[in-house]
Amino acid sequence: MKTIDIVGHPERDLRREQRRVMIYRSLNVLSPVSLLLLWELLSRTDVLDSRFFPPPSQVSLTFIDLTFGGGGLLGDLGVSLARILGGFLLGAVPALVLGLAMGLLRPVRAALDPLISFVYPVPKLAILPLLILILGLGEASKLAVIAIGVFFQVLINTVAGVLNIPALYFDAARNLGANRWAMYRTVALPGALPTIFAGLKIAMGTAFLLIVAAEFVAAQSGIGYRVWNSWRTFDLGVMYSGLILLAVTGLVAQLLLATIQSIFVPWQRPDRL
Amino acid sequence: MSESSAQGPPKIRVENATKVFSGGGADGVVALEALSLHVRDGEFVSIVGPSGCGKSTLLRILGKLESLTSGRITLRHDDERKPIDTILFQDSAVFPWMTVRANVEYGLRRRKVRAEDRLRIVDEFLAKVGLMRFADSYPYQLSGGMKQRVSIARTFVNDPEILLMDEPFAALDEPNRVLQQEELLSIWASDRKTVLFITHNLEEAIVLSDRVVVMTARPGRMKAEFDVPFGRPRAVYELKRQPRFGELAAKIWGELHDEVMRARADEEKASR
Numbered sequence A: 001m002k003t004i005d006i007v008g009h010p011e012r013d014l015r016r017e018q019r020r021v022m023i024y025r026s027l028n029v030l031s032p033v034s035l036l037l038l039w040e041l042l043s044r045t046d047v048l049d050s051r052f053f054p055p056p057s058q059v060s061l062t063f064i065d066l067t068f069g070g071g072g073l074l075g076d077l078g079v080s081l082a083r084i085l086g087g088f089l090l091g092a093v094p095a096l097v098l099g100l101a102m103g104l105l106r107p108v109r110a111a112l113d114p115l116i117s118f119v120y121p122v123p124k125l126a127i128l129p130l131l132i133l134i135l136g137l138g139e140a141s142k143l144a145v146i147a148i149g150v151f152f153q154v155l156i157n158t159v160a161g162v163l164n165i166p167a168l169y170f171d172a173a174r175n176l177g178a179n180r181w182a183m184y185r186t187v188a189l190p191g192a193l194p195t196i197f198a199g200l201k202i203a204m205g206t207a208f209l210l211i212v213a214a215e216f217v218a219a220q221s222g223i224g225y226r227v228w229n230s231w232r233t234f235d236l237g238v239m240y241s242g243l244i245l246l247a248v249t250g251l252v253a254q255l256l257l258a259t260i261q262s263i264f265v266p267w268q269r270p271d272r273l
Numbered sequence B: 001m002s003e004s005s006a007q008g009p010p011k012i013r014v015e016n017a018t019k020v021f022s023g024g025g026a027d028g029v030v031a032l033e034a035l036s037l038h039v040r041d042g043e044f045v046s047i048v049g050p051s052g053c054g055k056s057t058l059l060r061i062l063g064k065l066e067s068l069t070s071g072r073i074t075l076r077h078d079d080e081r082k083p084i085d086t087i088l089f090q091d092s093a094v095f096p097w098m099t100v101r102a103n104v105e106y107g108l109r110r111r112k113v114r115a116e117d118r119l120r121i122v123d124e125f126l127a128k129v130g131l132m133r134f135a136d137s138y139p140y141q142l143s144g145g146m147k148q149r150v151s152i153a154r155t156f157v158n159d160p161e162i163l164l165m166d167e168p169f170a171a172l173d174e175p176n177r178v179l180q181q182e183e184l185l186s187i188w189a190s191d192r193k194t195v196l197f198i199t200h201n202l203e204e205a206i207v208l209s210d211r212v213v214v215m216t217a218r219p220g221r222m223k224a225e226f227d228v229p230f231g232r233p234r235a236v237y238e239l240k241r242q243p244r245f246g247e248l249a250a251k252i253w254g255e256l257h258d259e260v261m262r263a264r265a266d267e268e269k270a271s272r
Ligand SMILES: Nc1ncnc2c1ncn2[C@@H]1O[C@H](COP(=O)(O)OP(=O)(O)OP(=O)(O)O)[C@@H](O)[C@H]1O
Pocket: B021, B022, B023, B029, B030, B031, B049, B050, B051, B052, B053, B054, B055, B056, B057, B058, B090, B218
């Protein structure tokens, strides 16, 4: 015979969640740090060719110098960020409005669905030449390519978000006297917000991708331009510094979105964030 | 509302209501077939019937959430400042993105009730359902029974002329159910709304109602009805101990049992 004892440990039980959070946090930090250590080791022992893969310690010195010294990387980052932010807003705001309308109004959905399914799969970079042709080499074409990429991702997630709201909530709202506008504001929008934020996060990643690619081929400024240019002149310190800067900025953008989400979606269970 | 209106035409008049849902077989699902029912102003009527016989469908049609295929339904709207009817849904339809307070005041906000009146009414009902302390909580922080009480408060706060209640207490534990039944009776006694109340619980139907209606298996129509002879006010637990209570329950059970068996037989035939 076997007995199973379940004994209460007040201390342990209460601490458990805190400890879990700590473990996940340290995993967050540990995995990139160990990767960096490995890289450092392999580069210093010349397993990796240190001309192509300089050790992180050396890269970070160059990085600090180029970014905060006279290297001007921060200025380029600013230029890129302005493009990202502008394009992001230009794409996300109309996508949100249209997405809610499509989710809520079946005729709008029926009319636009085929169009969107047709355009959505086209890689947005493929239309950059067309955009440059129409808008020229200046800022407009870069804003446009980001806006278009962001637009579709936010749109599709917003529509999905609205369609996934259980019909019961719309029924309850209507039965309690909600008109169409109230339905938008009090059911469709808040109900779709978690999915909308998932879309915004993906779209932010897309915005980074698109701006760097656009700056590779058609810019004289911006972080993407610097990375591309330094590669051509074999100035790998600048190239790696640019990459680090992009990674850090991307991370900050995601954290920012997550913070905004926790403010706008306070009803989401904390462990689902 | 004037005295004479109580003698006027019925509050709810359902004549030959038929509802066919398209899909599910060549000619769709016939949920209701030629169902007729009159409910007087201020009457409390319970509907019992086998699962799937169209009870919720009838309520949704009355709440204008579903269309009627054929037949006619007439509702008498006496005071147009109040909503005509409000449904208390079978599954908790509490909005997860709103606090308890925002949920409860939802109907009042839609009707643009002044903030101070809103606050007063909502506080009164939050206290009645015992959720004052949770006014600012979100539904994910509540138990299933508490969520249902939010639903109940939200419906009553809306103050409709007709209450359409779809198994409102099914998710509650027994003590809370009795409490809510008595609470419902006392709220109802104070303003005598017309109530259509769906339940699977025969005792609940008898305890609360003036009349209990039994529906047939799908397609739903009226099978039998029973007047409940007990006076008011009623004390839920006292009433259940009376011999006449048991006799009435047995009679209703007899009618219902036949239909439940028939529904099951139909189900088995269809699955073969
Ligand atoms: N939107 C719908 N589309 C198709 N069929 C439906 C729809 N809603 C309900 N039905 C069908 O109509 C019938 C009646 O459903 P209803 O929900 O009214 O039953 P009910 O009497 O409330 O059952 P329960 O006691 O289990 O809640 C069922 O057979 C159901 O499958």
